Amino acid sequence: MSESEDHAALRKLARDVAERDIAPFAAGWDETEEFAEASLEALRRADLFTVTVAEEFGGMGMGDVEAAIVLEEIARADVSSAILCQLVFNGPPRAIEHLGNETMRRNWLPKAAAGELFCIGITEPDAGSAATTMRAHLVPDGDGWRLEAYKNYVTGGHRAVACLVWCRFPGSEAGTGKGIGAVLVDLAADGVSVAGTHRKMGLRGCTEAELAFDGVRVAPEDVLVAGDPADNSGLKTLLAHINHERCGNAAMCLGAAQGALEYAIAYMQERTVGTKKLAELQGLQWKIADMAVELEGARLLLDRALQLAGPGGTPPPLESAMAKIACNLAAKKVCDEAIQLLGGYGYSREYPVERAYRDIRGLSIGAGTVEIQRNFVGTSLLAGKVPAGPWWKAPRR
Ligand SMILES: Cc1cc2nc3c(=O)[nH]c(=O)nc-3n(C[C@H](O)[C@H](O)[C@H](O)COP(=O)(O)OP(=O)(O)OC[C@H]3O[C@@H](n4cnc5c(N)ncnc54)[C@H](O)[C@@H]3O)c2cc1C
Structure with a gap:
């Protein structure tokens, strides 16, 4: 299978940046838990943050296929750096473009194309997989609201310019999805503070932060998706949009695992055990x-989900969930076996495969855990839904 000329050129650009400006420094960022600032600069210089932003806002206006190409190539060298792209490609800017009002689009999308980071605040200390137990809420204030929220595990939260905060709108019933929507918060606003950062096993070049929102002013134009207390339509809209993030997560897994596999193959051709090469x-x-x-x-599987999104569309939920499960598990297996193939050196931080393993491990948890994806795929199939393709017919009920 070959790629179009444009896709091959984009892949080459991303690979060149990854190999020249990112790969040589990735182990250092991991070791020191230093934010990959130089990577951010390199990605900006190469205009790689512009990929998914519409042309009218300074971007290239491309879709999920192109986003996946870049994510895969950057993750092949360093997943922490790829996540910087993920935050722009498949995070709040894409949601703003598809769901936001004109003021929000004009204010924020040029910043996304310029490589300013955005983050997303869904998870709370007591609400992860069960997002419907979230406490974050809006309190009416004049023509707008005040946001009261505490979000944790916010990727890039200490470094981003804005956060998309999922929260309850007034009248929302606690413990249900009713009335959940999302607002975009300027992280320079009064009442926002970085309460801490998580110390992690991997992805150490890209921090996850705890963000506190104490009475932060939210104006009507800051509402991305309004929560209607009568139903869970707002939550459904937001969840559908997470499919971009799931496909991006899957692409990063592929890239990191591809890098580990190629490294293991090269190593096996060099390493002699007794009289034989490992190969x-x-x-x-x-x-x-x-x-x-x-x-x-x-x-x-990922390619199918991406193709089904089409230009400007959103990847479908069932195929995206299947792709995320497959890519998360494949990456775990491939990176684990790459460590094994390198023997003791595979376990050493002087070789890159153990870092790839630690990094992709977090991707099986973020953007909806493997278990939650399995719940969705299993219940969907049992309810009669089938993935795209001529092979399936809906099961008899
Ligand atoms: C690297 C990384 C980056 C992240 N980035 C962000 C971010 O930017 N923004 C954000 O909001 N969040 C982010 N998260 C948080 C992530 O979305 C949550 O960790 C995830 O949703 C799981 O929630 P939890 O940690 O509370 O685990 P829990 O919900 O407590 O789950 C614990 C375990 O139980 C399993 N489980 C839970 N419910 C079920 C069920 N019904 N059936 C079967 N198994 C179940 C889970 O799969 C998991 O294995 C990130 C997490 C990681 C690791």
Whole structure:
């Protein structure tokens, strides 16, 4: 299968940036838990943040396929750096473009194209997978509201210019999805503070923050999706949009695992054990075969979800969930086996495969855990939904 000329050129641009400006420094950012500032600058210089932003706001106006190409190539070198792109491609800016009002689009999208970071605040200390138990809420204030919220695990929250905060609108019933919507908050506003940052196993070049919102003013034009206390339509709209993020997450898994697989293959051709190269041992050749089959299978599932999104569309939920599960699990297996193939060196922080493993491990939790995706896929199939393709017919009820 070949790529179009435009896609191949975009892949080459991203790969060049990744190999020249990111790969040599990624282990250092991981070691020191330093935010990948130089990576941010390199991505800006290469105009890579413009990929998904509409042309009228300074972007290239491309879609999920192109976003995935860049994410894959940057993650092949460093997942923390790819996440910077993910925050712009598949985070709040994409939601603003599709769902936001004109003022919001004019205010924020040129900033996204220029490589300012955006973050998303859904999770709270007592509300993760069960987002409907969130407490964040708006209190009426004149023609607008005041936001009271405490969000944790906000990727890039300490460094972003704005946060899309999922919250309850007045009249919302606690413990249900009714009345949940989302507002965009300028992180320089009064009442916003970074309460802390998480210390993590991987993705150490890209921090997750705890953000407190104490009576932060929210104007009517800051509302991305209004929550109607009578139903959960706002939450449904927001969840549908998360499919962009799920596909981007899957693309980063593919990229990191691809990098680990290629590294293991090169290593096996160099490393001699006794009288033989590792590459000559059939048991290890089979490992490479299994890793590649798993990775390529996951790639095809992601490709289907991306193609179904089409230009300007949103990837469909069932196919996106299937792709995320497959890519998360394939990456876990491939990176784990890459460590094994390098033996003791694989376990050493002087070689890159253990970092890839630690990084992708977090991607099986973010953007909806593997278990939550499985719940969705299982219940969807049992309810008669089928993934796109000529092979399935709806099960008999
Ligand atoms: C690297 C990383 C980046 C993140 N970035 C963001 C971000 O930018 N913004 C944000 O809002 N959040 C972010 N998160 C938070 C993430 O979305 C949550 O961690 C995730 O939704 C799980 O919630 P939880 O941690 O509270 O786990 P819990 O909900 O407490 O779940 C614990 C375990 O139980 C399983 N589980 C829960 N419910 C069910 C069920 N019904 N059936 C089967 N299993 C279930 C889960 O899969 C998990 O394995 C990030 C997390 C990570 C690790």
